[in-house]
Amino acid sequence: MLIVGGGPAGLATALTVARAGLSVCVLEGSTYGNRRIGEHLSPACQPILEQLSVWPRFAAGGHIPAVGIRSAWNRDGLEDRDYLFSAYGQGWNVDRARFDAMLARAAVEGGVRVWTGARLVDAHRRPPRWVCRVTTSSRDLTARVVVDATGRSAAVARRFGARRRNADRLVGLCAWLRRGEAHSVEPSRLLVEAVPNGWWYTTALPGGRLVAVLLTDRDLAPPGRHACFAFWRRALADTRHVRGAIGRDAVPVAFDVRSANSCVLDEPGGAGWLAVGDAALAVDPLSSMGVRNALSAGIAAGTAIGRHLAGDGDAVPAYLASVTRAFQTYLAARRDTYDGERRWPDEPFWRRRQSARA
Numbered sequence: 001m002l003i004v005g006g007g008p009a010g011l012a013t014a015l016t017v018a019r020a021g022l023s024v025c026v027l028e029g030s031t032y033g034n035r036r037i038g039e040h041l042s043p044a045c046q047p048i049l050e051q052l053s054v055w056p057r058f059a060a061g062g063h064i065p066a067v068g069i070r071s072a073w074n075r076d077g078l079e080d081r082d083y084l085f086s087a088y089g090q091g092w093n094v095d096r097a098r099f100d101a102m103l104a105r106a107a108v109e110g111g112v113r114v115w116t117g118a119r120l121v122d123a124h125r126r127p128p129r130w131v132c133r134v135t136t137s138s139r140d141l142t143a144r145v146v147v148d149a150t151g152r153s154a155a156v157a158r159r160f161g162a163r164r165r166n167a168d169r170l171v172g173l174c175a176w177l178r179r180g181e182a183h184s185v186e187p188s189r190l191l192v193e194a195v196p197n198g199w200w201y202t203t204a205l206p207g208g209r210l211v212a213v214l215l216t217d218r219d220l221a222p223p224g225r226h227a228c229f230a231f232w233r234r235a236l237a238d239t240r241h242v243r244g245a246i247g248r249d250a251v252p253v254a255f256d257v258r259s260a261n262s263c264v265l266d267e268p269g270g271a272g273w274l275a276v277g278d279a280a281l282a283v284d285p286l287s288s289m290g291v292r293n294a295l296s297a298g299i300a301a302g303t304a305i306g307r308h309l310a311g312d313g314d315a316v317p318a319y320l321a322s323v324t325r326a327f328q329t330y331l332a333a334r335r336d337t338y339d340g341e342r343r344w345p346d347e348p349f350w351r352r353r354q355s356a357r358a
Contacts, residue, residue, distance in 0.1 A: 002027070063092040066092055121217050268323045
């Protein structure tokens, strides 16, 4: 089996399939040194990490324990939502590159071939197998199943004819900063603040860093990375809580614009292939469910593939149907969450979401 993409979804799929005794190779375009978004994990991730047998590795990884979320949503002041009554007690603020690299090491030790700096060049189906050309191999690879775990780009699925259905145009204007002496970001909490043109989140990261992200619609931000950074700085000055939490002397060390929209594939699978994680179904960061969903989807996809290859003709169709159901359930929850912010009904960002509720 060939998995294209070595993030949480792809690696959870690989770990699950490898346990079933199947041969699997993961292609990861990076070497796990690049900056990655998705730094807050909810307590619900712990049983999933335990199921993947990587919990001890994660617990020893130096991530920052998080006791809850502090938000200014439909209010000027802050409200705390604690994890105290969660069965697992706390969440975590993580370095995503470190987290993904940990999963990759676990996969390798579990018998998975993980090729970093590798990309899929071409794939042709010669039933019952695929013949795949890869940048780092002089020989074609063959696989009975190809898994698209390439994230929101869904690069493999789109090559196979699938199309993305986008529910919105959300983007994240992301700045990574060194923590200054004046910052007041509480390491144990994720801070969320709604503003007229979207919403912000900021949190402490391991290694004395912060991340501060403005989520807005693509057309509400100017084109071009430099113009977006200037827009981010102006928008930061207009926040009530985030600017104070970051501190005046926090130093930006990197900035990027990342897609953050809610989307689903019209066909999350076909003959000999399926999509998993953000490639199949991507959610708004406001849900704080991106990594958790990716890991759970990887386990579900890996289980379905194992059963399919063992002769269960219903396993993959059931997985594909679950993707569509999950997206509809998510959209209802997303509607209810945005419905909770009523201060700026005439602003385009909020009006669009109110229109979606009508």
